[in-house]
Amino acid sequence: MFAIMFGLGATGFAQSNQETNPFLSEYTTPFKVPPFHLIKLEHYIPAFEKGIEEQKKEVDAIINNPKAPTFENTILALDKSGRLLTKVSAVFYSLNGAETSPEMQKIAREIAPKVTAHRDNISLNEKLFQRIKSVYENRDKMKLNALQKRTVERYYDDFVRNGANLSESDKEKLREINQKLSQLGLKFGENLLDETNKNFILVIENPDDLDGLSQDIIDAAAITAKQFGHDGKWVFTLQKPSMIPFLQYSKKRELREKLYMGYLMRGNNNDKFDNKAIILEIANLRAQKAKLLGYNTFAEYVISNNMAKTPEAVYNFLNEVLEPALKAAEHDRDAMQAIIDREGGNFKLAAWDWWYYAEKLRKEKYDLDESELKPYFMLDNVRDGMFYVATQLYGITFTKRTDLPIYHPEVEVFEVKDSKGKHVGLLYLDYHPRPGKRVGAWCGRFRQQTYENGKKITPIVTIVTNFTRPTATTPALLTWDEVETLFHEFGHALHGLFTDGPYDRIAGSVPRDMVELPSQIMEHWSRQPQVLKVYAKHYQTGEVIPDALVEKLQLSQTFNQGFATVEYIAASILDLDWHSFTEPRQVDVMQFENESMQRINLMPEIYPRYRTPYFNHIVGGYAAGYYVYLWAEVLDSDAFNAFVETGNIFNREVAEKFRKHILSEGGNDDGMVQYLKFRGKAPSIEPLLKNRGLK
Numbered sequence: 162m163f164a165i166m167f168g169l170g171a172t173g174f175a176q177s178n179q180e181t182n183p184f185l186s187e188y189t190t191p192f193k194v195p196p197f198h199l200i201k202l203e204h205y206i207p208a209f210e211k212g213i214e215e216q217k218k219e220v221d222a223i224i225n226n227p228k229a230p231t232f233e234n235t236i237l238a239l240d241k242s243g244r245l246l247t248k249v250s251a252v253f254y255s256l257n258g259a260e261t262s263p264e265m266q267k268i269a270r271e272i273a274p275k276v277t278a279h280r281d282n283i284s285l286n287e288k289l290f291q292r293i294k295s296v297y298e299n300r301d302k303m304k305l306n307a308l309q310k311r312t313v314e315r316y317y318d319d320f321v322r323n324g325a326n327l328s329e330s331d332k333e334k335l336r337e338i339n340q341k342l343s344q345l346g347l348k349f350g351e352n353l354l355d356e357t358n359k360n361f362i363l364v365i366e367n368p369d370d371l372d373g374l375s376q377d378i379i380d381a382a383a384i385t386a387k388q389f390g391h392d393g394k395w396v397f398t399l400q401k402p403s404m405i406p407f408l409q410y411s412k413k414r415e416l417r418e419k420l421y422m423g424y425l426m427r428g429n430n431n432d433k434f435d436n437k438a439i440i441l442e443i444a445n446l447r448a449q450k451a452k453l454l455g456y457n458t459f460a461e462y463v464i465s466n467n468m469a470k471t472p473e474a475v476y477n478f479l480n481e482v483l484e485p486a487l488k489a490a491e492h493d494r495d496a497m498q499a500i501i502d503r504e505g506g507n508f509k510l511a512a513w514d515w516w517y518y519a520e521k522l523r524k525e526k527y528d529l530d531e532s533e534l535k536p537y538f539m540l541d542n543v544r545d546g547m548f549y550v551a552t553q554l555y556g557i558t559f560t561k562r563t564d565l566p567i568y569h570p571e572v573e574v575f576e577v578k579d580s581k582g583k584h585v586g587l588l589y590l591d592y593h594p595r596p597g598k599r600v601g602a603w604c605g606r607f608r609q610q611t612y613e614n615g616k617k618i619t620p621i622v623t624i625v626t627n628f629t630r631p632t633a634t635t636p637a638l639l640t641w642d643e644v645e646t647l648f649h650e651f652g653h654a655l656h657g658l659f660t661d662g663p664y665d666r667i668a669g670s671v672p673r674d675m676v677e678l679p680s681q682i683m684e685h686w687s688r689q690p691q692v693l694k695v696y697a698k699h700y701q702t703g704e705v706i707p708d709a710l711v712e713k714l715q716l717s718q719t720f721n722q723g724f725a726t727v728e729y730i731a732a733s734i735l736d737l738d739w740h741s742f743t744e745p746r747q748v749d750v751m752q753f754e755n756e757s758m759q760r761i762n763l764m765p766e767i768y769p770r771y772r773t774p775y776f777n778h779i780v781g782g783y784a785a786g787y788y789v790y791l792w793a794e795v796l797d798s799d800a801f802n803a804f805v806e807t808g809n810i811f812n813r814e815v816a817e818k819f820r821k822h823i824l825s826e827g828g829n830d831d832g833m834v835q836y837l838k839f840r841g842k843a844p845s846i847e848p849l850l851k852n853r854g855l856k
């Protein structure tokens with residue numbers, strides 16, 4: 162693409178950059194969507210650079226303003242700064258995830274340090290902070306409305322949490338700590354990558370040792386063996402798609418043990434890939450950082466910014482769910498032991514046996530075969546099913562648009578309108594894997610809702626997934642997991658579409674432990690029999706999914722949830738324990754983990770989902786925050802119950818409140834305050850326990 166454009170330029174067709182770079186002037190497309198047909202690789206870097214330059218000028222204008230700091234000349238000016246940078250970033254980073262190339266990655270590497278340095282120049286700008294602080298300290302005298310006051314407080318907090326209030330020497334200490342933390346984090350991740358992908362494989366030479374495995378698992382293992390230079394043999398790795406099927410189906414108990422122990426010992430082999438000393442140093446540096454910033458522990462520093470507010474609240478919550486989860490897990494363990502005994506196995510169930518006997522138990526209890534479901538989940542039908550739910554709840558409609566530029570021929574665009582036909586925003590859907598697409602599923606945006614001079618600019622959101630492709634003879638048929646994923650991401654999309662507020666800093670900005678409420682609640686509708694009857698139709702016959710299958714699907718939802726909940730909570734508590742140091746400590750890392758797990762009476766058949774030397778989440782962005790998914794699940798289960806309680810899962814009155822207080826205005830106040838406005842009472846844990854079959 163680069164070469165072609167260069168050729169055009171050389172023959173004189175291309176105009177100067179300023180005139181042809183679509184980022185540098187207003188888009189002229191319908192709804193001002195990004196003109197993908199005009200955006201070329203060479204437009205990004207100049208647009209990023211211009212965007213940085215513009216925001217730098219805007220910030221300079223704020224700090225050089227001779228007038229006393231006010232909401233308008235400081236907070237609002239900052240809030241509205243950096244428009245061009247936001248505009249080009251939204252397109253570039255979306256496409257770098259959904260449709261990247263070596264050229265895009267090269268641009269990303271070139272631009273990252275520049276953008277980071279630019280952001281640091283703003284967040285560490287002393288003069289800017291002094292103006293923000295002045296507004297903050299005078300905010301009660303300034304006749305600000307509630308939203309303006311909250312915006313001031315959020316900006317002030319952001320700066321303070323970054324160390325803006327520290328003395329020069331303490332700032333220097335903080336910078337050193339951050340520097341060390343980022344280096345240690347990289348090293349931890351690199352070690353883990355080697356420990357997962359290189360340092361351990363299970364090589365099988367004797368076909369007898371494949372006993373129990375289906376042909377597709379064996380075939381995949383043969384391909385893996387080739388990659389590792391073991392032609393003609395079979396290789397299983399510590400990657401979950403390779404390991405889990407082996408644990409589920411291999412009849413060779415000693416090999417299950419070998420593979421699972423390889424997994425459990427990652428980063429803990431006392432060699433150059435060992436992560437124990439690294440994680441201890443990270444925990445200690447974070448304890449120092451928390452102290453510098455005025456908190457007792459790092460967990461306090463993180464959670465004070467969340468809905469839960471205090472580590473105690475999180476511990477209490479986790480322990481409350483843990484108790485029934487342990488009971489359910491013990492119950493399943495006993496049922497599996499009974500199978501072992503019945504089969505004449507003369508041993509006690511161990512951690513590496515769990516998956517294998519869970520599969521036997523699943524077959525005994527539900528007899529549900531995933532392949533029975535798939536024909537009912539044609540992608541287009543599932544999509545229409547989720548649109549149907551949104552129409553029932555919020556009265557919005559979805560109209561396919563084929564007149565807008567798209568970045569890949571497979572992308573679909575829908576215009577979202579409210580019940581009166583007014584434009585709400587646009588939704589881009591991009592379903593299938595491609596070589597340039599990152600794995601997983603996510604919801605992003607090409608444009609965030611905002612206000613310009615009092616006028617609303619509508620959002621453009623995207624859902625990107627990696628779902629099964631259609632074949633020559635069958636349309637795209639989804640697995641149950643993919644169905645739930647689509648509804649989940651659609652929930653994030655609705656959040657983006659409905660967000661409404663004049664200040665970018667707070668509009669749509671909900672605390673971390675609330676982010677998954679809008680998404681996870683949509684999963685509840687996906688599995689309601691009444692909704693399944695609308696979208697789950699056989700792709701060949703059009704026959705609606707039979708009741709018996711719906712029932713099996715519903716029952717299987719709670720299967721093995723004791724195990725899943727226990728291993729998740731164990732990891733969440735381990736995370737909190739590592740971030741509860743009030744000062745640096747010298748501990749034996751594995752002994753610390755064992756004691757932590759003994760305190761919660763973790764059963765020996767279950768390990769925390771992540772053990773300390775390979776708990777990458779807590780090294781990265783989820784430090785003292787691994788709990789957030791389950792916390793949000795309390796909210797989504799309780800919120801969905803608000804509908805159920807009325808006897809109508811599409812109750813418009815409840816939907817209207819949810820839309821207003823959570824989706825549109827969720828960032829306007831503390832998470833719990835917004836939740837109370839919606840629900841009228843604090844969330845109860847009961848619906849979650851019931852959904853997980855723990856009660």
Ligand SMILES: [Zn+2]
Nearest residue numbers: 649653677680
């Ligand atoms: Zn999500």
